[in-house]
Amino acid sequence: MRISKQNLVEGSSFLRSKKSKNFDREKFMIDNMEHNLTFKEELKKFKELDKDQYSLLLRKFKKKYKDYRLSWFENPKKAFETGNFDQFNPLCLDIETASICDLACPHCFREYILTPDKIMDFDFYKKIIDTAVKFDVPSIKLNWRGEPLLNPKLEEFISYAKKNGILEVSINTNATTLTEKRAERLIDAGLDQIIYSFDGGTKKTYEKMRPARFKKNKFEDVYKNIKNFHFIKQKKGSFFPITKIQMVLTKDTRDEIEDFFDLFSNYVDDVTVTQYTERGGNLEKIPKKEKNKIDELIKKNDLSNNTNFFLEANGDLNVSVGRKPCYQLFQRLMITFDGRVAMCCHDWGAQHCLGFIDKKSFDIDETLKNLEKNIIDNKKGFELLKNAKKPTKYNEPPKKITNIHDIWNGEELNKIRKIHMEKQLDKIDICKNCDFKDTYEWKKIN
Ligand code: SF4
Numbered sequence: 323m324r325i326s327k328q329n330l331v332e333g334s335s336f337l338r339s340k341k342s343k344n345f346d347r348e349k350f351m352i353d354n355m356e357h358n359l360t361f362k363e364e365l366k367k368f369k370e371l372d373k374d375q376y377s378l379l380l381r382k383f384k385k386k387y388k389d390y391r392l393s394w395f396e397n398p399k400k401a402f403e404t405g406n407f408d409q410f411n412p413l414c415l416d417i418e419t420a421s422i423c424d425l426a427c428p429h430c431f432r433e434y435i436l437t438p439d440k441i442m443d444f445d446f447y448k449k450i451i452d453t454a455v456k457f458d459v460p461s462i463k464l465n466w467r468g469e470p471l472l473n474p475k476l477e478e479f480i481s482y483a484k485k486n487g488i489l490e491v492s493i494n495t496n497a498t499t500l501t502e503k504r505a506e507r508l509i510d511a512g513l514d515q516i517i518y519s520f521d522g523g524t525k526k527t528y529e530k531m532r533p534a535r536f537k538k539n540k541f542e543d544v545y546k547n548i549k550n551f552h553f554i555k556q557k558k559g560s561f562f563p564i565t566k567i568q569m570v571l572t573k574d575t576r577d578e579i580e581d582f583f584d585l586f587s588n589y590v591d592d593v594t595v596t597q598y599t600e601r602g603g604n605l606e607k608i609p610k611k612e613k614n615k616i617d618e619l620i621k622k623n624d625l626s627n628n629t630n631f632f633l634e635a636n637g638d639l640n641v642s643v644g645r646k647p648c649y650q651l652f653q654r655l656m657i658t659f660d661g662r663v664a665m666c667c668h669d670w671g672a673q674h675c676l677g678f679i680d681k682k683s684f685d686i687d688e689t690l691k692n693l694e695k696n697i698i699d700n701k702k703g704f705e706l707l708k709n710a711k712k713p714t715k716y717n718e719p720p721k722k723i724t725n726i727h728d729i730w731n732g733e734e735l736n737k738i739r740k741i742h743m744e745k746q747l748d749k750i751d752i753c754k755n756c757d758f759k760d761t762y763e764w765k766k767i768n
Pocket residue numbers: 423424425426427429430431432467468469496519
């Protein structure tokens with residue numbers, strides 16, 4: 323089998339194709355910093371640089387990137403050790419340039435949490451980037467709960483961030499609308515990383531896992547888009563964006579890992595498979611295929627069905643023996659299309675809202691009401707979303723406009739951080755039921 327087993331690490335557990343086993347995104351970014359558009363833009367500010375000055379500037383950029391990656395885990399660790407968490411800036415903003423999605427994947431949160439079909443306004447976005455630059459935020463991801471390519475101005479969004487000093491800009495995409503024209507434009511805009519989500523190694527499974535809302539989503543079209551992107555990037559001689567593809571392992575896809583790797587290993591830098599059930603679900607939700615072996619372990623270890631588990635992609639079972647503080651509170655902030663700020667990527671419905679950075683966000687109740695109506699009326703594009711419900715609000719901040727800086731350092735987020743450091747995650751509604759595996763202490767039992 324062309325699979326390399328990964329160690330259990332904080333943050334992720336996945337299988338990788340052997341071909342992309344040695345691909346190291348951080349090393350790639352540092353080694354190729356000269357080709358990063360943000361660096362090139364900085365160079366333009368100087369009339370002439372001699373060799374030494376050029377090297378110095380390049381080293382400065384490489385160091386900034388290295389520091390950012392190191393801080394990703396070091397900042398939370400330092401905060402936990404010292405109890406002092408007001409000395410860090412966010413390292414990433416996840417900006418929802420589009421909350422609409424053209425697919426209705428059965429495993430997606432959109433299936434059960436109403437998510438508006440909207441795109442972000444460019445002028446509002448520019449304000450976010452201007453604050454992020456002032457705040458020295460090194461990276462942004464231009465999507466959260468939707469498909470970013472459905473924002474027709476996405477390339478302008480990317481370009482604005484790169485020209486203004488954001489070191490790393492990434493997107494996750496389902497690639498359904500990744501035409502050749504858009505591929506060209508994304509590369510020219512200076513995108514640093516594109517991550518494709520593609521479930522299945524065959525047409526049958528892919529089309530079952532990734533059904534479309536408005537017109538049929540065809541395996542061969544999306545496959546062609548991803549391959550074309552590779553050839554266009556190659557033709558342009560472009561180093562960026564880094565390309566990565568990931569498949570979620572479910573009962574439908576688990577027998578197609580090899581096919582998946584075969585499909586993409588020649589066209590994408592990094593090909594990975596992630597275990598769907600890695601997120602701390604209850605033992606009763608263990609997939610049937612693993613059930614017998616796991617049942618024996620449950621009995622042997624005298625575990626209740628409510629015990630949270632984490633099933634690694636290689637089949638090893640871990641059970642939860644406690645909770646631990648969440649790193650995300652010290653790493654990033656999520657911004658919805660309309661300017662609500664949420665604390666982490668697991669708060670799909672922005673249920674624990676931290677604050678508002680645009681007045682449009684005050685209209686959310688009306689937007690959701692209209693969505694509900696579309697579902698009840700079984701409008702085209704909503705047929706597959708009939709189980710989606712309005713998210714319960716766990717926190718309602720005062721209705722005033724503030725900014726990212728004040729939210730990051732604000733009372734509400736600091737209160738949550740403190741509760742996390744006391745390992746009292748159950749006191750926060752959204753965290754109590756969170757299935758993010760990195761917020762549990764795990765014990766391997768096989
Ligand atoms: S493409 Fe992504 S956001 Fe859209 S429905 Fe599928 S999993 Fe959800």
